[in-house]
Amino acid sequence: MSAKILLVEDDNQIREVVSDYFSAKSECSIKMITASDGDEGLDLIENDDFDLIMLDVMLPHIDGFTLCRRIRKKKDVPVLFLTARVSEDDKLYGYELGCDDYITKPFSLAELYAKVNALLKRASGTVSKPEIICGNIALNPVTLNVTACGNDIELAPKEFEILAYMMKHPNWVVSRDTLLDMIWGNDFYGSPRIVDNHVKKLRSALGEAGNQIKTVISKGYRLTEE
Amino acid sequence: MSAKILLVEDDNQIREVVSDYFSAKSECSIKMITASDGDEGLDLIENDDFDLIMLDVMLPHIDGFTLCRRIRKKKDVPVLFLTARVSEDDKLYGYELGCDDYITKPFSLAELYAKVNALLKRASGTVSKPEIICGNIALNPVTLNVTACGNDIELAPKEFEILAYMMKHPNWVVSRDTLLDMIWGNDFYGSPRIVDNHVKKLRSALGEAGNQIKTVISKGYRLTEE
DNA sequence: CAATATTATGATAAAATGATAAAGAATACT
DNA sequence: AGTATTCTTTATCATTTTATCATAATATTG
Numbered sequence: 001m002s003a004k005i006l007l008v009e010d011d012n013q014i015r016e017v018v019s020d021y022f023s024a025k026s027e028c029s030i031k032m033i034t035a036s037d038g039d040e041g042l043d044l045i046e047n048d049d050f051d052l053i054m055l056d057v058m059l060p061h062i063d064g065f066t067l068c069r070r071i072r073k074k075k076d077v078p079v080l081f082l083t084a085r086v087s088e089d090d091k092l093y094g095y096e097l098g099c100d101d102y103i104t105k106p107f108s109l110a111e112l113y114a115k116v117n118a119l120l121k122r123a124s125g126t127v128s129k130p131e132i133i134c135g136n137i138a139l140n141p142v143t144l145n146v147t148a149c150g151n152d153i154e155l156a157p158k159e160f161e162i163l164a165y166m167m168k169h170p171n172w173v174v175s176r177d178t179l180l181d182m183i184w185g186n187d188f189y190g191s192p193r194i195v196d197n198h199v200k201k202l203r204s205a206l207g208e209a210g211n212q213i214k215t216v217i218s219k220g221y222r223l224t225e226e
Numbered sequence: 227m228s229a230k231i232l233l234v235e236d237d238n239q240i241r242e243v244v245s246d247y248f249s250a251k252s253e254c255s256i257k258m259i260t261a262s263d264g265d266e267g268l269d270l271i272e273n274d275d276f277d278l279i280m281l282d283v284m285l286p287h288i289d290g291f292t293l294c295r296r297i298r299k300k301k302d303v304p305v306l307f308l309t310a311r312v313s314e315d316d317k318l319y320g321y322e323l324g325c326d327d328y329i330t331k332p333f334s335l336a337e338l339y340a341k342v343n344a345l346l347k348r349a350s351g352t353v354s355k356p357e358i359i360c361g362n363i364a365l366n367p368v369t370l371n372v373t374a375c376g377n378d379i380e381l382a383p384k385e386f387e388i389l390a391y392m393m394k395h396p397n398w399v400v401s402r403d404t405l406l407d408m409i410w411g412n413d414f415y416g417s418p419r420i421v422d423n424h425v426k427k428l429r430s431a432l433g434e435a436g437n438q439i440k441t442v443i444s445k446g447y448r449l450t451e452e
Numbered sequence: 453c454a455a456t457a458t459t460a461t462g463a464t465a466a467a468a469t470g471a472t473a474a475a476g477a478a479t480a481c482t
Numbered sequence: 483a484g485t486a487t488t489c490t491t492t493a494t495c496a497t498t499t500t501a502t503c504a505t506a507a508t509a510t511t512g
Contacts, residue, residue, distance in 0.1 A: 383498095385499095
């Protein structure tokens with residue numbers, strides 16, 4: 001599942017940092033769109049549907065509270081305030097307007113991310129899953145579930161890690177040495193042939209979808225989308 | 227293999243100690259360049275290519291995170307954070323920004339040295355570099371994909387290496403001996419005629435675009451843009 | 453144009469590489 | 483301790499890739 005989030009914030013740096021963090025952290029299951037002032041924000045809201053809106057309270061022409069009221073007239077979308085003001089009044093005001101939560105600057109990105117996910121969950125009844133998908137294979141880094149062609153797959157630890165690494169780098173050719181470095185670590189002194197064996201098992205565990213793992217001779221393996 | 231490393235660190239002593247240690251330990255295969263603040267660091271990064279950058283998180287005017295983001299916009303080079311802060315947030319943040327690893331102060335020089343070497347090793351194989359394009363041929367050094375006139379091409383290892391070398395030096399006349407040196411290495415004692423054969427196969431694999439490989443009689447081959 | 457040097461091509465043998473299976477070692481679980 | 487699972491090593495077999503060589507084609511030189 002993917003969510004579209006609008007961030008209205010005049011501070012360039014916060015906009016960028018939050019945007020980057022969310023895109024990266026959610027592994028693209030969250031799509032971030034930003035606006036630097038209220039007017040731009042309203043425009044976007046009118047022409048597009050968002051799953052959540054983050055609003056800075058202190059905006060140039062229009063303040064966050066007013067903006068929130070206008071949003072509420074049009075759409076029932078979760079709103080989260082970013083605020084530097086900490087008085088209870090402000091907090092209450094926000095809540096009455098239908099703001100669903102707020103966070104006080106300076107905030108940690110992890111905290112914000114957690115709040116956003118909680119809101120999304122509350123709003124939709126489902127959690128935004130950071131599922132990674134490549135062709136017929138899906139891997140959930142949270143539940144550690146793997147499905148191939150819709151079937152649940154049980155993988156041994158090493159098999160899972162190999163698949164996870166390749167899923168994060170689809171279409172890359174990953175060498176055996178890279179896999180050894182990333183998964184076994186620097187204190188492994190055996191032969192790279194061991195990768196072959198795990199890949200073999202991984203392929204057979206994936207069944208039909210095992211064909212998505214191609215071998216690139218003398219280079220390594222590649223996970224393709226078909 | 228020699229690597230150029232930039233260390234951005236405001237503490238004189240750390241700068242010197244790390245720099246000396248790396249130069250000595252690597253027996254000059256690592257060249258250390260240092261900057262004492264972010265601006266100086268950015269300057270150096272813009273005017274030079276580094277194989278790895280070590281960043282202190284706490285810098286005078288600009289902090290390491292911001293600097294890292296700026297670097298990422300320009301170059302895809304491994305970044306390693308030196309940090310005195312140990313909260314998970316910082317660690318995560320660093321990773322999302324494209325920092326490849328971090329080490330917490332106080333650290334042992336040996337540990338740092340090991341991390342750096344691991345990163346360099348990993349990077350030399352898998353850092354995502356932009357596609358190399360020459361005329362109708364495109365080569366992606368990460369996915370190892372080759373396309374000629376838009377079609378995906380399958381190449382045998384030696385063919386790929388020859389093409390890759392020529393793509394990195396478009397319009398150069400590369401002699402058979404050079405190719406033997408660069409691709410076969412010094413432990414090959416056969417005839418340079420073997421290059422002809424691989425070039426032949428490479429040409430036919432490239433189809434139409436094979437014409438971009440011209441033979442320069444008695445000198446070698448040249449890859450042109452048309 | 454003939455003579456010579458250089459390169460292209462194709463067939464085939466040799467070598468390198470990867471797939472796979474089997475079996476012992478390590479690890480976790482009961 | 484005993485069992486089951488996973489990891490690792492090793493050996494064999496199939497496939498791909500590379501090397502060699504003979505011959506044809508092309509270019510260069512006088």
